[in-house]
Amino acid sequence: MNLAEYSIKKKTVTLVITVLLVIGGIISFTKIGMLEDPEFTVKDAVVITAYPGASPQEVEEEVTDKLEIAIQQLGQLDEIKSISKAGLSIITVTIKDKYGAADLPQVWDELRRKVGDAQGELPPGTQPSIVNDDFGDVYGILLAVTGEGYSYKELKDAVDYLRKELLLVKDVSKVALWGAQKEAIFVEISTSRLAQLGLGLDTVYASLKEQNMVVPAGSIKVGPEYIRISPSGTYNSIESIEDLQIRDPQSDKVIYLKDIGTVTRDYVDPPSQVLHFDGIPAISMGISIAKGGNVVKLGEAVNQRLDQLKGMLPIGMKIQVINFQATDVTLSIKAFVINFLEAIGIVIVVLLIFMGVRSGLLIGSILAITVLGTIIVMEMTGISLQRISLGALIIALGMLVDNAIVVTEGMLIRISAGMDRIKAAGEVVRQTQMPLLGATIIAVLAFWGIGMSQDSTGEFCRSLFQVMLISLMMSWVIAITITPLFCKMFLKAGVEGEEPQDPYKGFIFVFYKKMLSLSIRLRWVTVLVAIGMLAVSIYGF
Template identity: 55%
Template sequence: MNIAEYAIDRKVITVVMTLVLLVGGGISYTELSRLEDPEFTIKEALVVTHYPGATPLEVEQEVTDLLETEIQRMGQLEEIASVSKAGLSIITVTIKDQYDKFTLPGVWEQLRRKVHDAQRQLPPGAEASRVLDDFGDVFGVLLAITGDGFSDKEIYEYAKFLRRELLLVRDVAKVDLWGVQPEAIYVEFSRARLAQFGISQAEVYGKLRQQNTVVAAGRLQVGGDYVRIDSPVGIGAVRDIENLILREAGAGGAKLIYLRDVARVSREYLSPPAQVLRFNGAPAVSLAISTVTGGSVTELGADVAARLETLRAQTPVGLEVHPVYMQPEIVAEAIGTFTVNLMQAIAIVIVVLLIFMGLRAGLIIGGVLVITVIATFILMRLTDVALERVSLGALVIALGMLVDNAIVVTEGMLVRIQAGVRRLQAAREAVGQTLWPLCGATVIAILAFAAIGLSQDDTGEFCLSLFQVMLFSLTLSWIIAVTITPLLCYWLLPGPAAEGAAPTALKDVYGGPLFSRYRRLLEACLRRRWLTLGVMAALLSAAVYGFFQVQGSFFPKSTMSKFMIHYWLPEGTDIRKTFADVQVLEQAVLADDR
């Protein structure tokens, strides 16, 4: 008894497993993560070190060379590049392709240890080095907060409130603020007043450093208990800083010298600003929200929108939250388009099968195709393969190959049944003769995509889901072809009613007009074999030539209804000059009705 006989003999088991595949596939489809593009890992990190006051040559010799020497001891290193500027060292560390998202965190931790070990050798005045390895995070939701009549500080405080609330939303990994105008307390000294009282700036700096330092004040024993003593709260307001006592003067310290006596203290926004953000001509602060690894960006968008709606009652009148970029909407539209294309492709395949294979055979193969596609979603869910452009594209590519195994088995049974062979015997013979040849053909088809998915470079990581979906769908197509397909043919294909009836005389099932014309074409090609080979060689040459004429593009052209203007000024230009120029561009864009 081969596997086809077993599937037919155990009809209940086969039917139940088919229903499990259909129901499980439908549930898995609803639970699959949805992304615009596959996730991939950026295998680069930056080591940034500030060395205020140093020339580019001093930065290179005293900071960059030292750090590079330490980092180059890492065995995982592929390449290292550095830029030394006045007061700044930037080192780009590239890791070998063989390290993926599971092993890279350990590599970055080793990099941090190497950089930390080199800190004691840095020159005085150099700040601690920072290792940046998360600049590859993708922010799928970008919001802008504006407020007519609200100060930058008030907008910032509300943005901090939103960030705290949105971090509690499911699948939110990080919420970053951008465009914040931080405040600073400026202390402007009067040299004449300092000289009059005999106070140096270093003395004032020392007094300021001593403020707000948290120290243990001890504890008192009260009966059988100890009571902790809290130190007084330090200075915080501008008035407190102005009333800071610098020195006692006069006989017996009768006169006190305050900071306000020698300096002007004010609270202002940091100038010049480090970054400026505007939305539709108004000052704004943005919130950038990223998704956790493996999360669904469409669900994230729905949850964030629901949370913002809940917080609307706590939003001050006049403060508004505007969507700048909503990847969940783009992903939903892209996946919807791909899903429609997939369904259209399945329908086209089924229609073609109905035309050339007949009604019953076409319905059988079409049904097997649908079962295979739906069952593929189960394996995608189990292996955390998301629905995105590459995985859905792989399903479309696989459609033409998914029906091959079912066609071979169905046609094999159809020929035998029409020749008078019993259905069960026809299933046994058709599957028995083609079981391993079909397996080999399926493996070869899978291996054709293995080079893409198993490559260790960035392309392999990005296109991994292509190989995974082809592996899952083609493997399932072979399994279903030798199990479910024989049962469907056993039930649906026409043939002798009596299973015990003797086979009738063999019928030439290839005697129809289509097969007859095809036979004559083959015979003509065999008689003129050299001409046939010449034509095939010419077609091959034309195909190779045409291949090199096709324009290459890894990504299709973007259809996003947004564009970016990159405006660069010479290094060292004041950001306020850049801001003034960008305002002119901003007004021109706002005045354009398109």
């Protein structure tokens, strides 16, 4: 007894599994992660080291070279690129392709240890090196907060509030700001006034540096409790900075900072980031999704929270949309659903013409069950619906019906000839299951090179191979189990007493038989024609 006969005899079990595949596929479709593009691992890190006052040559010789020697000890290293500028060393570290997302955290930790060990060899005045490996976030939602007539400080306060609230939304991984202008306190000192008073700039710098420092001042015991001592002298306003007392240790002169310069509060000029939305100054918020999240549901949750937060913003401030990836993904999913329904419709129409109504509807239903079963496995294995996996499903739609057609046609011919349905199912599956499995494996192996590639292209397109593997193998399993049961239940048997019809007497079969006989008789001509066509195709390529 093979799988086909067992599936028919255990009809209830097979039908329950079929219903579970349909219901589970629909539920998985609502829960599966949805993105625009596959998650992608950036295998680069940047080591930034500031060496104020040094020339590019000094930075290269005293900082960059020493750090490169330390970094080159990494066994996972693929390539190093460095830029030495006046006062700044920038080293880009690229890791070998064979290391995936699961390996990189450990690699970056080892990189930080190597860079940390090299800090003792750097010259005095060099600031600690910064290792930045956080390049993998994709901000699928990009918003702009505008407020005509409001200052950047007021915009920044509003954006900081929105950021804290949006970080609480489910599946939000990070909210990054862009375009916020940095504020600074500018102290412009008159060198001529300093010269008149006999003070040096070092004295002014030292006085500014010593003030406003947070240091522990201890505590005193008052009864059963200890009261913390908080010293005064912090800067609370521009005026408090202007009233800073500067004492010259040599002449013992004491003056106020406002006597030798002006103190102002303004934005850093030129700004490092500038953003305008429709000609109005703005600050943007980029929202990235957590790993395995559903960007469509994230978009709905963010929209819902933004509707609640808009009423809490000052009048005149607006939240504008620069890019909303959830909309693009929704359109892609809808396009796939339409393509899926069109594919089923085309399959049914074509089979209606060549195999009859019952066969067409039967194979169309098998196609739907196969796709739903594939979505279940995708959801279980963490494969999201995105550009590549959707493309794989669309490619697979034309291949998923092949196994079902072979089994259905074989059973249709035998049942029409009066054979017992269970016997027909067993005979067809017994004859075709291994050839169908071989053909399915060959079709899967066509995508093996993409799926198993260790470079960035392989990582980006891996879901193409994974989805083709899951869907095609699912189609083979369903073809030798569920399909025979459906054929037994729905295919029409021949009329008792009538002579069985020859299924191969149609025009197409007769023409094909003549062409096949001719090709076999003129076998060498056929081989030469095939070789010639291969050569022409290679030349054309």
